Amino acid sequence: MSNVRLGRTRSEWFTAYRGLRQGCNLSPYLFNILAEALMRLALEGYTSGFRIGEILVTNLRYVDDIVLIASSEVELQELINRVNGVGSDTGMRVNVKKTKVSLVKLSLLWCSFCSLASPCHLQLCSLG
Numbered sequence: 600m601s602n603v604r605l606g607r608t609r610s611e612w613f614t615a616y617r618g619l620r621q622g623c624n625l626s627p628y629l630f631n632i633l634a635e636a637l638m639r640l641a642l643e644g645y646t647s648g649f650r651i652g653e654i655l656v657t658n659l660r661y662v663d664d665i666v667l668i669a670s671s672e673v674e675l676q677e678l679i680n681r682v683n684g685v686g687s688d689t690g691m692r693v694n695v696k697k698t699k700v701s702l703v704k705l706s707l708l709w710c711s712f713c714s715l716a717s718p719c720h721l722q723l724c725s726l727g
Contacts, residue, residue: 641681
């Protein structure tokens with residue numbers, strides 16, 4: 600059973616079905632372990648993405664934010680479907696209100712650095 604403390608008052612007791620006590624030292628570690636496991640499942644067998652030299656970049660993560668990276672809209676949609684599918688299978692969900700999609704056009708100079716012959720477009724999806 601749990602309750603919420605606000606100042607000197609406490610809420611009624613209720614049953615918490617998910618989560619950790621706010622402020623628990625284990626919380627960030629458990630979150631990172633879970634996020635890593637979910638992303639590994641989502642990316643299993645995925646070979647697309649954005650290449651920087653020999654390195655394939657498909658996502659960036661910071662705290663509880665995830666940025667999905669793809670070279671085309673089709674690839675980005677596949678990534679979103681994979682993450683959403685793994686999330687659905689495990690009881691997690693993407694907060695659609697915090698999700699943003701961006702198109703970044705990289706310059707020819709950057710693409711030359713990456714050994715690409717023409718300007719490339721980078722699709723980004725932030726899952727907030």
